[in-house]
Amino acid sequence: MTSLSTSARAVLAELTRRGRATRPQISQALGLSKPTVSTAMSELEELGLVREDGSVQGHTGRSALLWRIGEGAGHVLGVDVGVTRTRIHAHALSGERLLGVSRDVTSPASRSGTADLTASADAAGALLRETLPRLGDSGPLRQIVIALPTVVTDRDPAAASQSPEVHDMLKALSLPQAPLLLENNVNCAAVAEGNLGVAQGAAQFAYVQAGVRIGAALVLGGRLLRGASGWAGEVAHLPFPWDAGREPVPEGLERFLGAEDLLLRTAAAWPASEGEPPTSAEELFRRAGEGCPPAQRAVTEHATQVGRLVVAVVALLDPGLVVLGGGVGSNPLLVQGVQETLSTLSIPVEIRRSGLGATATVEGAAVLAREQALHRLIHA
């Protein structure tokens, strides 16, 4: 494919930012002359990357044609290879969602909560083979991003598949031919928050996910902070408790702030007079919301602990905004407790609760795929 001219790249980038725009708007935004924008737009139209889409009326003067990313620009896939459920979203390069499907992972490992990448990939692969034919003509598939519940030390699958686990997973997925990137699932969820969720428009923010597992992600100027080898945000590996007296346990924070231990601790402190202790995080939060005292105590205590993690994140990074997500983290009862813990701190910070739910990860993967595809189109 022949390369785009400089002005065509600029026009494509601006059109991407705006979704739909007229040539005069783009001309003004980029400081390019009208002829230049027109030539560039023709070049893009010839390649099928953009097309006319209505016009702006009601203003004085001649009405301007509206332009948008066209079907020929193609589409991308976001794939969430989750422990208990896998999800696939397809997005056009224009940003609109073409389809979103999901399927349970049924394997002994997934029921016990242990990660079994190959079992998840089998389910995702089957789902993919049923789903792709439904896409019809959406242009070329330009990028796939796979969200994984593991540390992603190398986003490039060519390098990462030297690890046998990743190699087997990719084989089970049997993906169509297209550029491919791997990404951590918490990172994906954070990207979704920044693009579609409560962190829209934030220059930077931290995302703390508390559920069965615990993790964090950092977004700076729209870009993920990945660290030197992909371990950024892997707070699960923090030793805990961090105390002058007791010896900290490696990976202790994961155990302490994960949903499993929360339920165990709650059960241990449960008075016989209140009947059976809750068996899931959802139940615990429901009963706390209904006013059950031991459930409330457990939730408050847990919120304090999560709050201390958030305090550490805030003191180190000053993100200005922290989004709480995940099955436990996105609960309204938790946010209040975290906010109280933070009130001792002199650093200004806002706490928001994620509203995206369980699809956050796959949505983020699709957003990343679209960004990557556009980046390649525009900058190469």
Next chain:
Amino acid sequence: MTSLSTSARAVLAELTRRGRATRPQISQALGLSKPTVSTAMSELEELGLVREDGSVQGHTGRSALLWRIGEGAGHVLGVDVGVTRTRIHAHALSGERLLGVSRDVTSPASRSGTADLTASADAAGALLRETLPRLGDSGPLRQIVIALPTVVTDRDPAAASQSPEVHDMLKALSLPQAPLLLENNVNCAAVAEGNLGVAQGAAQFAYVQAGVRIGAALVLGGRLLRGASGWAGEVAHLPFPWDAGREPVPEGLERFLGAEDLLLRTAAAWPASEGEPPTSAEELFRRAGEGCPPAQRAVTEHATQVGRLVVAVVALLDPGLVVLGGGVGSNPLLVQGVQETLSTLSIPVEIRRSGLGATATVEGAAVLAREQALHRLIHA
């Protein structure tokens, strides 16, 4: 001043990176033709921004002229307004140091270790007035960066001087007319490590300073991570101890990891048989190095605590490299203990000891000033 052409900007940037270079070298590095580089260089020479500086001989063929940033490009100032000592460094835009001076702050507050910005600024202002005349003709003063031992919520002094403390400090300094930026002192020291110290060439790294006070800074791709409002790295404000049982004290980490409390704890555990306990961090480390058991125990224990802070930084950010600095942090005995604490972690990370000493802060301020001045020259 009339604006530079695009190619002149590129040539100036490349010359800045290389220090001295010939036109053919620049031509090859930038992919520009020889005539283009020549015209761009003439443009820069006419403005006094560059000048010839010898030639390359010994190779076959005609010898090429060497070029460098010229005196007309001007100079910059880095000012460290420290608690006990203030420092001023002047650098030419070419990078060479023009002078470096320092002076003790003599005020009741500085002796007790309390920060008194105005007293420090008085000393720095007097030093500045004696120093500037010695500069001779070094071209225009293009940028001043002031390093402060406080949180810098606004680097722009016009906005920051709304705070009466900063306003008084700037008045006491009575600076010459030039663009001015404020920066946190730990951030400055980190920049120095990245440009002149042990973190040279690192794509990203964390800097942890342990001395009288405790602080951290993060450098990503040569840029400081400042946070939403300048509080990034202010770990001193972390509540401590972070323990399920005990109630954490706000600002507790500062107290716990600072030099003062280290000496108090050491004295409390000091056996009478060993004579008087050490009265300074230097003495403590010296006696530990000489094999004195209680001093060794205190240092080991302290290294473990600093190590836990480093563990938190590494788990959250995966910097790949952590530089330990400050009066306590740069001690060889400490590094070993920190490394042992880190060995429980599965994240790959290297620990290095700062070798820059007490001038790191002012050097970093000067580097930042030069970067800022070049940035303005090249991109505006």
Next chain:
DNA sequence: CCCACTTCGTTAGGTAAATGACCTAACTAA
């Protein structure tokens, strides 16, 4: 010392991208 060879730096001529100036088309308001 002379001469072949290489590289530097300048001059001349050519080209692609973007511009400004100008014109026509199309729409609104009165």
Next chain:
DNA sequence: TTAGTTAGGTCATTTACCTAACGAAGTGGG
């Protein structure tokens, strides 16, 4: 209708590069 305004196209011109060619200034071999 008509006046005023904005969109969109055409074209000569400018800008910012490039390649080609050549003299200048070095090196090394005979």
